[in-house]
Amino acid sequence: MKKRFFKIAKLTFMLSLSLIVLTCCSFSSQKGKNSKITLNFFNQKPEITAQYQKLARMYHAKHPNVNIQITTSGQGGGAAALQAKFASGEAPDIIMLGGLPEIDRYKDHLINLKDLKASKNIVPNLVSGGISNKRMVGIPVDLEAYGWSYNKAVFAKAGIDASKINNYSEFLKAVEKLNSEKKKIGIDAVFGFNGADTNSIASVSAQFTSLPYNNNLVKAFKSKTFPWKYERQMKNYYDLVKKYNVQPILSVKYDPSVQDLFFNGKVAMIPQGNWIIPTLDGLEKGYVQKNLGMLPFFVKNDGTDRLLTGSSWYLGITKDHPKRQKAAKDFINWMYTSKEAENVIINEMRFVPATKNFDVSRLPDDLSKQIYRIGTSKNAQSPVHKQYPNGFTNQALGPYIQRYFVNGISWKELKKETSAKYRQLREIQSGE
Amino acid sequence: MLIKKHQYLAFVLPAVFFILLIIVVPFLIGIYYSFTDSNGLRSSFIGWKNFEVLFQDSTFLQSFWLTVKFSFVSVILINLVGLAFALIVTSHNNRLTKSLRTIFFMPNLIGGILLGFIWQFIFTSAFQAIAAAFHLDFFKGWLSNPSTGFWGIVILFVWQMSGYIMLIYISFLNAIPKNTIQAAVLDGAKATQIFFFIKLPQLAPAFTISLFLTLANSFKLYEQNLALTNGGPYRSTEMISMYIYNTAFVNFQQGYAQAAGIILFLCVTIVSFIQLALSRKREG
Numbered sequence: 094m095k096k097r098f099f100k101i102a103k104l105t106f107m108l109s110l111s112l113i114v115l116t117c118c119s120f121s122s123q124k125g126k127n128s129k130i131t132l133n134f135f136n137q138k139p140e141i142t143a144q145y146q147k148l149a150r151m152y153h154a155k156h157p158n159v160n161i162q163i164t165t166s167g168q169g170g171g172a173a174a175l176q177a178k179f180a181s182g183e184a185p186d187i188i189m190l191g192g193l194p195e196i197d198r199y200k201d202h203l204i205n206l207k208d209l210k211a212s213k214n215i216v217p218n219l220v221s222g223g224i225s226n227k228r229m230v231g232i233p234v235d236l237e238a239y240g241w242s243y244n245k246a247v248f249a250k251a252g253i254d255a256s257k258i259n260n261y262s263e264f265l266k267a268v269e270k271l272n273s274e275k276k277k278i279g280i281d282a283v284f285g286f287n288g289a290d291t292n293s294i295a296s297v298s299a300q301f302t303s304l305p306y307n308n309n310l311v312k313a314f315k316s317k318t319f320p321w322k323y324e325r326q327m328k329n330y331y332d333l334v335k336k337y338n339v340q341p342i343l344s345v346k347y348d349p350s351v352q353d354l355f356f357n358g359k360v361a362m363i364p365q366g367n368w369i370i371p372t373l374d375g376l377e378k379g380y381v382q383k384n385l386g387m388l389p390f391f392v393k394n395d396g397t398d399r400l401l402t403g404s405s406w407y408l409g410i411t412k413d414h415p416k417r418q419k420a421a422k423d424f425i426n427w428m429y430t431s432k433e434a435e436n437v438i439i440n441e442m443r444f445v446p447a448t449k450n451f452d453v454s455r456l457p458d459d460l461s462k463q464i465y466r467i468g469t470s471k472n473a474q475s476p477v478h479k480q481y482p483n484g485f486t487n488q489a490l491g492p493y494i495q496r497y498f499v500n501g502i503s504w505k506e507l508k509k510e511t512s513a514k515y516r517q518l519r520e521i522q523s524g525e
Numbered sequence: 526m527l528i529k530k531h532q533y534l535a536f537v538l539p540a541v542f543f544i545l546l547i548i549v550v551p552f553l554i555g556i557y558y559s560f561t562d563s564n565g566l567r568s569s570f571i572g573w574k575n576f577e578v579l580f581q582d583s584t585f586l587q588s589f590w591l592t593v594k595f596s597f598v599s600v601i602l603i604n605l606v607g608l609a610f611a612l613i614v615t616s617h618n619n620r621l622t623k624s625l626r627t628i629f630f631m632p633n634l635i636g637g638i639l640l641g642f643i644w645q646f647i648f649t650s651a652f653q654a655i656a657a658a659f660h661l662d663f664f665k666g667w668l669s670n671p672s673t674g675f676w677g678i679v680i681l682f683v684w685q686m687s688g689y690i691m692l693i694y695i696s697f698l699n700a701i702p703k704n705t706i707q708a709a710v711l712d713g714a715k716a717t718q719i720f721f722f723i724k725l726p727q728l729a730p731a732f733t734i735s736l737f738l739t740l741a742n743s744f745k746l747y748e749q750n751l752a753l754t755n756g757g758p759y760r761s762t763e764m765i766s767m768y769i770y771n772t773a774f775v776n777f778q779q780g781y782a783q784a785a786g787i788i789l790f791l792c793v794t795i796v797s798f799i800q801l802a803l804s805r806k807r808e809g
Binding site: 176199289485488495496510514517 | 562564565566567574575578582583584666669757758759760771772774775776777778780781
């Protein structure tokens with residue numbers, strides 16, 4: 094009798110438990126139907142995750158049924174993480190892609206953004222960086238300038254006027270002067286080139302490889318050969334860096350080169366662009382306005398050399414979840430056209446916007462204003478290092494130039510090996 | 526009778542199913558992909574081209590040669606150190622040897638990535654401090670040139686693996702019949718003679734296992750390589766596994782990487798078979 098009672102009790106308990114579970118399930122599935130949308134945004138720039146989250150919150154406040162989930166993976170692991178997302182069937186709705194090789198990999202998943210309100214306003218010479226099969230599938234995240242960042246205070250101590258440096262020989266003179274007065278102005282070396290980072294090596298190489306493509310990034314992406322047209326000037330600059338850099342050059346890493354060497358005035362110049370602005374101003378408010386200036390590389394050396402301006406990253410929308418496409422488009426439109434979003438982007442991310450007809454006076458510092466003017470001018474030039482084949486930067490160009498820096502390889506060998514690797518990578522990588 | 530037969534199948538089939546699903550099928554798919562230009566999302570058949578390019582790829586050949594060198598050096602060192610450890614801890618049975626046993630085995634309990642970072646700290650910061658304090662150039666700039674980078678990985682791997690190999694040697698040393706040693710002592714054999722003529726021949730099966738384990742592991746080394754040098758400086762310490770990973774997930778030449786993986790598989794198989802055959806012969 095007792096046994097039976099227990100059996101029944103057990104059964105009822107189990108039944109009620111399963112009922113509870115079932116009701117829970119049905120309840121939650123009902124909740125899902127309630128037209129709430131969660132957009133997945135795959136971000137590859139870890140340094141601005143917080144600001145993107147802020148934008149997502151702002152957007153959610155205005156559109157309560159749209160949630161934006163931001164996934165961040167960067168610093169080398171981003172590309173592989175993104176592929177894993179696609180392979181597992183959880184394709185994000187909005188993805189951040191670095192350059193045409195990466196865009197090409199996902200071209201079958203990306204929708205045409207041509208009719209987007211945001212796309213109509215993009216700075217013209219950045220458009221080609223988001224084009225695949227003649228469709229506009231990516232829009233640039235921001236406008237970045239590539240050149241030398243110099244410390245104005247150090248230049249002033251050495252009595253150098255940066256505005257008077259207009260060609261290579263004047264640049265050389267300034268470098269030699271800085272070097273001879275090293276002790277007096279308190280610098281360790283003239284350059285703080287972070288030789289440990291292949292990404293910085295690649296962005297510097299773009300100074301010498303971009304001109305032949307004249308802003309046609311699709312052409313750069315399809316090129317089967319590495320352009321050596323300006324190799325003489327390339328070698329000059331590398332030799333100069335080799336001679337006047339903080340040593341050992343391969344031990345200089347990005348973070349210390351910006352936050353210690355450059356910030357504390359231990360070097361005069363580092364090969365970085367306006368992406369170092371948030372870091373510097375984060376260390377000391379107003380530092381950028383006071384101390385940061387940029388100088389171009391003198392490649393053609395005919396007075397037309399400017400800072401290169403382009404965008405490393407492009408945003409695209411996938412077609413894997415058709416129901417969420419419209420929400421994704423609306424969010425991107427909002428980011429690129431509304432004033433409140435722009436304010437976060439220019440004041441907190443410290444980006445220079447990649448949109449036309451932007452009121453320059455809203456930008457918070459002179460350097461950003463200067464970059465916007467150069468980037469939107471007629472003779473603006475986009476860098477092409479993001480169009481190199483996948484892996485070329487980390488696996489070929491970077492290591493060979495590092496070898497060159499420590500005299501492990503001659504210039505001739507460097508050229509031969511780099512060209513061969515470039516060809517090989519283009520050949521084996523499937524693409525257009 | 527029938528039930529018994531089915532019982533056998535019921536025990537074996539699940540295991541066979543999972544081995545097929547997790548090892549055999551992916552392996553066969555992998556072989557197929559080595560003949561394509563797959564980038565992970567799309568692929569088309571390109572025949573033997575990957576293999577043709579592979580054998581002209583200086584970086585592949587370089588990292589392959591580096592792996593062979595590394596395996597040779599580390600297999601010898603790990604077995605020497607492991608055997609030495611085993612002899613030390615079995616020589617006496619007291620508190621010291623017992624605690625040494627734990628200490629020697631400890632590195633094996635820490636994961637490869639963590640070990641890599643620990644040793645990176647030792648090689649860069651600690652060595653730098655020694656170099657500065659005693660003005661010894663020997664300790665300067667480890668990991669920043671190809672040869673010290675190579676030896677850095679060897680030291681790390683020996684430190685990690687020898688404790689494990691020690692365990693194998695200990696168990697075989699303990700299994701040596703005490704009377705053979707006692708007989709040798711009575712005959713007036715010296716310690717070295719006992720080691721070389723009594724212990725060593727009886728350790729032959731231990732060598733088979735240890736050599737096999739260390740060889741296979743050193744060919745497949747990845748995370749220690751990643752955490753300690755990440756292939757640097759300028760890819761000079763990039764071993765074959767890392768080469769394959771980078772080719773697949775940095776260059777996105779996954780078909781090509783797969784081809785390199787197949788080559789690695791063939792090499793490890795051949796080397797292991799030769800080694801097993803040779804050691805078995807000596808055992809017999």
